[in-house]
Amino acid sequence: MPLFITEYPQFFTASIKGWYKLLEHDKYKDIIINSLRFLVEDKRIKLYAFVIMSDHIHLIWQMQPLIHPQHVQRDFLKFTAQQIKQDLKRNHPELLTHFESDANDRNYQFWKRRALSIELRTDKVYQQKLDYIHWNPVKAGICKLPEEYKYSSALFYHTGVDNWGFLTHHRD
DSSP states (O other), rough: OOOOOOOOOEEEEEGGGGGOOOGGGGHHHHHHHHHHHHHHTSSSSEEEEEEOOOOOEEEEEOOOTTTOOHHHHHHHHHHHHHHHHHHHHHHHHGGGGGGGOTTOSSSSOOBBOOEEEEEEHHHHHHHHHHHHHHHHHHTSSSOOSSGGGSSSSSSHHHSSSSSOOOBBTTTT
């Protein structure tokens, strides 16, 4: 008997601590892309939409059966932070001071605490968040049209071609 998905799709936002523009560098965007790819291939999530901006990310994802959303969010943010930290230690140690933490459980913190996660229970709200994600780079002045921005799912929705290899159209 197939397992039923019990979770609604979620609009998820995570921001870099202090709004530092850490994700301006493509190598850090690629860490996020590779982590999302892993989560899809490991059948933890379906990824419907994303955008990676210089200081934050927006996603629409849906947990697969028996997968707890808070565990995926925690693991995703922890893994990407560790990968970024390793690169900074090797290549840009002077930047680590921006992310020092007083917390007992860590020396550095890259993501702001309490990422935003909203269940998308209606088509209207879902479409609103999808449009918000795709128009984010346009509103930031990075491009003229959403599909021109590389680190986004907008081109997939514009052409139907999944250049990333891990997206699911929200109508599927």
